Amino acid sequence: METLEELLERDKQRVKDGFKRKIKIMSIPVSEKKVINIPIVHESKLIHGQFEPGESGGTGGIGDEEEGEVIHEESLEGEAAGEPREAGEDPSDDHVLDSDVVDIVDDLLKEHKLPHLKEKGKKVPTNEYTYDLSQVFKGAGQVVDKGRTLRQIVKDNLAMGKLDPDDPSTEDLLVAQSMKWYRVMGREKKFTSKAAVFFVRDYSGSMIGSPTIGVVAQHQIIYAWLMRQYGQGLVESYFILHDSSAKEVSNFDAYLRARVAGGTKVAEGYRLVNKIIEEKNLAKDYNIYVFHGTDGDDWDSTGAEAIPEVEKIVHVANRMGVTIITPDASFYTKAAGGKSVVEEYFNKSGFLQTYHKELRLFPMKDSQINMDMNIKAVKALITE
Amino acid sequence: MEIRLIDKEEKSRMECCKESAREVGLVFPDETLEYVITNRALLGIKPKGMVPTLYDFWVHDVQAISGNIKYDYYPHNPYETVINTMAPISFYNDNNPPWINTFIFYHVLGHIDFFRNNIYYQNTHDDDFYGRALSDKRVIKNLRTEMGAERRWVDYVIEFSRQLDNLVGFHRELFGKELAQKRENARVEFYFGEFSRKLVAEGRMKLSDYLEDFKLFNKYEAEYGKKGGEEIFFRDIIQKYLEFGDLLEKKKKDLEEHRDSEKRTDILSLLMNNSAFLNKAKNRWAKKVMGIVRDTGLYFAPQMRTQIMNEGWASYWHQELFMKDKMMSSNEFAFSKVDSGVTAMHKVGLNPYALGLRLYRFIEDMADKGRFNLSYQNLKDEEQRKKFDLKEGKGREHIFSLRRNLDDRLFVNYLSDRDFEDFVRKNHLFVTGARILLDNSGRPKRQYYVKSRKGVDYRKMLNKTLYHPPFIRVDSSKLANEELYLIHEFEGRSLVTQMIPDVLTGLSYLWGGVKDGKVKGKVSLETTEFELPRKSLEEFQAAGDDDDIAYQEMRVVYKLEDGNIEKKTVKTEEKKKKRGDF
Numbered sequence: 001m002e003t004l005e006e007l008l009e010r011d012k013q014r015v016k017d018g019f020k021r022k023i024k025i026m027s028i029p030v031s032e033k034k035v036i037n038i039p040i041v042h043e044s045k046l047i048h049g050q051f052e053p054g055e056s057g058g059t060g061g062i063g064d065e066e067e068g069e070v071i072h073e074e075s076l077e078g079e080a081a082g083e084p085r086e087a088g089e090d091p092s093d094d095h096v097l098d099s100d101v102v103d104i105v106d107d108l109l110k111e112h113k114l115p116h117l118k119e120k121g122k123k124v125p126t127n128e129y130t131y132d133l134s135q136v137f138k139g140a141g142q143v144v145d146k147g148r149t150l151r152q153i154v155k156d157n158l159a160m161g162k163l164d165p166d167d168p169s170t171e172d173l174l175v176a177q178s179m180k181w182y183r184v185m186g187r188e189k190k191f192t193s194k195a196a197v198f199f200v201r202d203y204s205g206s207m208i209g210s211p212t213i214g215v216v217a218q219h220q221i222i223y224a225w226l227m228r229q230y231g232q233g234l235v236e237s238y239f240i241l242h243d244s245s246a247k248e249v250s251n252f253d254a255y256l257r258a259r260v261a262g263g264t265k266v267a268e269g270y271r272l273v274n275k276i277i278e279e280k281n282l283a284k285d286y287n288i289y290v291f292h293g294t295d296g297d298d299w300d301s302t303g304a305e306a307i308p309e310v311e312k313i314v315h316v317a318n319r320m321g322v323t324i325i326t327p328d329a330s331f332y333t334k335a336a337g338g339k340s341v342v343e344e345y346f347n348k349s350g351f352l353q354t355y356h357k358e359l360r361l362f363p364m365k366d367s368q369i370n371m372d373m374n375i376k377a378v379k380a381l382i383t384e
Numbered sequence: 385m386e387i388r389l390i391d392k393e394e395k396s397r398m399e400c401c402k403e404s405a406r407e408v409g410l411v412f413p414d415e416t417l418e419y420v421i422t423n424r425a426l427l428g429i430k431p432k433g434m435v436p437t438l439y440d441f442w443v444h445d446v447q448a449i450s451g452n453i454k455y456d457y458y459p460h461n462p463y464e465t466v467i468n469t470m471a472p473i474s475f476y477n478d479n480n481p482p483w484i485n486t487f488i489f490y491h492v493l494g495h496i497d498f499f500r501n502n503i504y505y506q507n508t509h510d511d512d513f514y515g516r517a518l519s520d521k522r523v524i525k526n527l528r529t530e531m532g533a534e535r536r537w538v539d540y541v542i543e544f545s546r547q548l549d550n551l552v553g554f555h556r557e558l559f560g561k562e563l564a565q566k567r568e569n570a571r572v573e574f575y576f577g578e579f580s581r582k583l584v585a586e587g588r589m590k591l592s593d594y595l596e597d598f599k600l601f602n603k604y605e606a607e608y609g610k611k612g613g614e615e616i617f618f619r620d621i622i623q624k625y626l627e628f629g630d631l632l633e634k635k636k637k638d639l640e641e642h643r644d645s646e647k648r649t650d651i652l653s654l655l656m657n658n659s660a661f662l663n664k665a666k667n668r669w670a671k672k673v674m675g676i677v678r679d680t681g682l683y684f685a686p687q688m689r690t691q692i693m694n695e696g697w698a699s700y701w702h703q704e705l706f707m708k709d710k711m712m713s714s715n716e717f718a719f720s721k722v723d724s725g726v727t728a729m730h731k732v733g734l735n736p737y738a739l740g741l742r743l744y745r746f747i748e749d750m751a752d753k754g755r756f757n758l759s760y761q762n763l764k765d766e767e768q769r770k771k772f773d774l775k776e777g778k779g780r781e782h783i784f785s786l787r788r789n790l791d792d793r794l795f796v797n798y799l800s801d802r803d804f805e806d807f808v809r810k811n812h813l814f815v816t817g818a819r820i821l822l823d824n825s826g827r828p829k830r831q832y833y834v835k836s837r838k839g840v841d842y843r844k845m846l847n848k849t850l851y852h853p854p855f856i857r858v859d860s861s862k863l864a865n866e867e868l869y870l871i872h873e874f875e876g877r878s879l880v881t882q883m884i885p886d887v888l889t890g891l892s893y894l895w896g897g898v899k900d901g902k903v904k905g906k907v908s909l910e911t912t913e914f915e916l917p918r919k920s921l922e923e924f925q926a927a928g929d930d931d932d933i934a935y936q937e938m939r940v941v942y943k944l945e946d947g948n949i950e951k952k953t954v955k956t957e958e959k960k961k962k963r964g965d966f
Contacts, residue, residue, distance in 0.1 A: 002445045018901035038450035041443045044547050044886035048877040053935045053961055058835050058845055061816035062729040065834045072832040
């Protein structure tokens with residue numbers, strides 16, 4: 001059986017041979033906060049898909065309900081509303097990353113580590129190993145463990161009556177090879193602090209179209225990079241959407257698929273981040289990262305509400321990275337002399353200088369959105 | 385230990401199960417192999433269709449890797465799996481308690497009986513597929529070794545052939561002999577089957593003369609042998625009916641065409657026979673690989689067409705036989721729990737185990753009461769129908785004949801509409817529909833509701849869920865021009881369009897090879913697609929059930945030439961449907 005690395009190598013070779021890459025990476029939620037990445041391949045075939053409109057047949061059911069009676073309802077929040085999935089359309093395709101994102105992430109991994117990683121309280125084992133004289137054996141080994149050996153000698157001699165606790169003397173002590181404890185070189189799992197990552201996305205009405213596409217692409221790359229960097233299961237992710245109010249959604253899929261909604265209040269998103277950090281006491285045990293994407297529009301045009309929340313975040317977070325994608329012809333950018341209101345109040349606050357280590361801002365125009373620019377943005381947000 | 389044979393004690397229990405199964409009429413070989421397997425090992429062979437000896441292929445490795453990662457978070461316990469091979473092989477979970485294994489033995493024997501007796505499996509009845517797969521696996525392994533650094537091309541050929549392994553002419557392979565026989569007897573079949581019947585219908589021949597002809601034909605055959613008798617009989621006929629000769633020629637031509645068109649649906653064989661690229665001496669190895677993939681596709685084809693029948697049959701027998709087994713006492717509670725997990729109908733959705741089981745039981749009951757006859761079928765009165773019972777007791781016999789002759793499509797369409805209505809009503813079944821609505825705060829929600837409780841609707845829905853590969857044939861007139869032109873006969877469903885470019889690229893490689901990173905074969909696919917107007921949810925909601933919603937149906941051609949793919953619309957039709965149908 002080939003290893004995943006060999007398989008990904010094979011996938012790269014396909015392009016040179018004249019074929020498209022096949023391996024994709026799918027993120028699946030395994031608990032409320034944990035998402036794992038698995039490689040997937042769809043084998044293409046000529047098979048039946050969509051029925052003629054109006055002809056799709058539904059499915060089976062059992063029970064005594066009357067015709068027309070509703071048996072179940074589910075919210076479509078987080079799903080592209082109004083566009084139910086077609087029969088035959090692969091539902092998993094919505095939240096898979098193309099394997100070229102894997103390459104981008106690989107490059108990022110070579111160049112970038114998690115910024116300002118700190119030792120935090122709670123540690124968990126990783127998939128990495130270190131070698132240490134960590135294992136002990138009795139009777140044979142590499143280095144004598146003196147303390148443990150002495151205790152063993154005392155214990156055994158006491159049992160044999162060779163040692164009087166009231167009048168200890170070392171002269172009569174029996175010392176056998178089997179009483180000696182040794183330390184042996186062993187493979188140990190490395191422990192690391194966990195990370196809590198907040199993805200905050202502005203999904204207000206003005207985000208429609210390219211700003212959303214840009215933010216989503218950048219957050220996808222960051223997300224994949226974090227997952228690879230930290231390993232499966234070490235990242236706890238929080239997904240927050242905000243328009244004029246903020247809400248948390250349960251997984252990345254819902255986060256990516258949510259459609260645009262109402263007006264904009266950036267502070268609401270930040271407030272929810274702070275609320276979660278406080279409620280779960282994340283600052284104690286976790287390295288915290290916050291990534292926010294917006295078009296720079298905000299009803300709170302001076303940042304009077306947002307800036308205090310930003311200050312709270314940068315005090316506990318290792319990094320806060322904000323992407324602002326302004327539409328080329330935006331009312332808000334003109335009003336603020338070419339800069340969006342969010343960029344403007346960030347600049348005025350002076351935080352970008354004061355908290356240079358923790359806070360990064362990357363403004364760009366929506367006409368600039370392409371993969372190269374997205375990578376540039378991501379790099380700017382995650383560089384030390 | 386990942387895989388081991390079951391121990392002696394379990395094996396002797398299996399032999400006891402076989403005895404009980406034989407007593408009720410199940411037919412299976414004496415020799416069977418049972419293995420105990422860990423869940424992890426099972427994850428490794430799942431991508432190979434549960435056949436551990438199947439050829440190695442990197443896509444299976446990817447699937448095994450993700451299966452293992454998922455298992456870390458979602459461990460699960462599959463109970464059993466059976467391979468249709470000679471001797472039949474079955475796998476059992478390593479932590480099954482003895483009573484579960486006994487119950488599964490019965491289920492497995494049901495499957496083996498089905499594999500060995502259903503006619504859709506007739507080409508695999510004596511097939512040691514397990515061994516054949518192993519030797520195929522070695523062939524592919526040797527090819528990889530021979531090709532050294534270029535061995536990845538073996539995998540491309542496997543991949544591109546697998547993209548077509550549902551288009552391998554399954555029915556022609558299955559009933560090829562019967563069809564050939566039909567062609568051989570074309571003259572006799574045509575005369576008695578069509579020609580004379582038409583004469584009778586038109587009043588040009590008396591029914592008595594028609595019957596006389598039968599007698600005469602049989603008499604000649606008895607006197608002068610099969611061939612001689614036929615010759616003498618038709619010498620007269622040709623003189624008597626001058627048009628017979630011409631019509632027979634036309635019929636023969638139709639049959640020939642039918643045979644050709646069937647051949648043209650076996651896309652993999654057609655490629656192997658007609659691709660100039662594959663038939664170059666240096667590329668012939670690829671045909672070997674394609675042959676293996678095609679055979680594997682044919683091997684799995686009947687299983688995909690008999691899921692309801694096969695699982696229903698196995699479930700029927702595990703219930704029948706385990707309930708009489710001595711293991712049943714003291715395990716009644718646990719059994720009912722496990723059994724209902726397998727054979728309960730889902731509140732929403734379909735469960736082939738449950739549906740198959742209920743259909744067998746319903747039909748068995750009907751046959752026991754002698755209801756497969758005209759007098760019952762013509763009965764209109766509900767009360768009389770309920771009371772009708774001729775006490776024929778032929779239920780078992782009846783379902784045994786179904787398990788021999790039907791596939792899923794014939795099975796779900798076996799009962800008359802009226803009887804199927806009774807089946808749906810008895811089992812409280814309904815068709816579930818789904819619609820999208822806005823809730824009070826304007827947020828979208830999906831609502832599942834009881835769409836119909838009618839038997840005809842339920843059956844219509846079932847028919848749509850059955851395995852049915854598209855009917856795609858090659859336009860042979862374009863072959864001379866070195867173009868591979870595929871025509872998809874539209875049957876009410878478009879193809880999964882996202883997959884078309886991949887499949888065409890693979891086809892293009894198998895048809896013309898690759899040069900400078902571009903596939904060279906000229907290939908096209910003609911198919912039907914729809915375009916719905918993009919309406920906002922609010923607009924869609926605002927439309928009443930009786931409002932028309934318009935859409936376009938288009939005949940399109942995907943064409944791949946010099947590595948570039950383009951789609952052209954050749955015909956557009958405007959269509960309308962009532963909003964309520966959506």
